[in-house]
Amino acid sequence: MSSNVSNKCAFKHDLFVQFARVGKALSNGNRLELLEFLAQSERGVDELARISGLTVANTSQHLQQLRQAGLVLSRKEGLKVYYRLSGDDIITLLGTLRGVAERHVADVERLVNTYLTVKDSLEPIPRDELLERVKHDLVTVLDVRPPEEFAAGHVPGAVNVPLDELEQYLQKLDPELEAVAYCRGPHCVLAFDAVARLREKGLKARRMQDGFPEWKQAGLPVESGE
Amino acid sequence: MSSNVSNKCAFKHDLFVQFARVGKALSNGNRLELLEFLAQSERGVDELARISGLTVANTSQHLQQLRQAGLVLSRKEGLKVYYRLSGDDIITLLGTLRGVAERHVADVERLVNTYLTVKDSLEPIPRDELLERVKHDLVTVLDVRPPEEFAAGHVPGAVNVPLDELEQYLQKLDPELEAVAYCRGPHCVLAFDAVARLREKGLKARRMQDGFPEWKQAGLPVESGE
């Protein structure tokens, strides 16, 4: 009985140690950023290194750790290795961790206030509401992510307008319609900048709630391709 | 413009570093266990040390880290310091992390199969279904947690039956009713043991989905007290 009890305690401890492997994978800012990039689309190592600003070797090391923790999977195509998230539940995990940090870590609140809320203190439009507006052609939806992320999947009817092309694109906008912009996630400056620019031009503009990965994971319709 | 771009990159990196603070807090098995204890009820340091098997100093250190990461809050009452979770979203975070580990970490699957699934491979009864059965007096609900956790909150109508009292309690059970047992979470051996014992006696018995914290956080009715 006594050895039975200690076996159970050891089992439970072992289980927590295993759960902690996922926590370890999420304990580094670089790995979190890599996960956010992979939430948009499958990517190769060299591309991930480039967009994250890490060396290829360092990127590869972090990806090994993410794979060991079960958060990503890989496939090889010729010389290139492509990484992807192991499931949509990783997006939920990232969103939950981000939400907890937003609510309970003062430094996060401070950073968000300093860089984001000053640009747009309005609440973003909820996904379901946006979907209704899209169905009734009541909005223009702008996806300000890089083209390859847009191609991998986007909100139906969205137009891919990287920020440096926004000026030119303005001429094609229906000024009667409200514009809604989205990016990779709820803290992507690009969506905030886009909204700020649109408002400067006198247009009604808002951000979408969260980013594209959350839209997709909520089971909402998705388009692919250019 | 260029300094603007690098400011934005620095901001985003800083944000991920802050998010990683939550990941760091979850990167140690002992801290995860402490969080599961706190999910049941507010506790003092000495009690947490006792039930987790850590020294008081070590427990205190881990609690400081959890507090710095925003996951717990504390209050002082005389000599004693009581810790509690900073919000129900921490329960969501723990559940999401656990779910990801269950699905994507082979060692977790192996541990669960070795210690739990062999005891009860039936699916646990979902919370909503249990609530309906409770309302219609169709089940007996057994809470196998320690009395102080039961007192802090439990499923309405549940009876607190620590495992070593189950034998005696059997005589009071209505053998016509199905028994449903629950504990601190989905991997608590006690709920599995209770179900195994009840079935040995010829009773219909199942586990409840997850544990009490998840029930409460789903907004389902809760009773307090003995």
Next chain:
DNA sequence: CTACTATTCAATAAACTTATTGAATAGTTG
């Protein structure tokens, strides 16, 4: 005010993590 209790702090050693650098490996091309 002293003695006690509960908790936290600080120093320490050992183990772990991180980024770097160069080597090794696997796949492709000519």
Next chain:
DNA sequence: CAACTATTCAATAAGTTTATTGAATAGTAG
């Protein structure tokens, strides 16, 4: 088959984390 490309591995130094131990702090009781 040699040269090249893309990626991973291994060794390393520096920094961080963990548990321990004893000191320090805060609150209480007599």
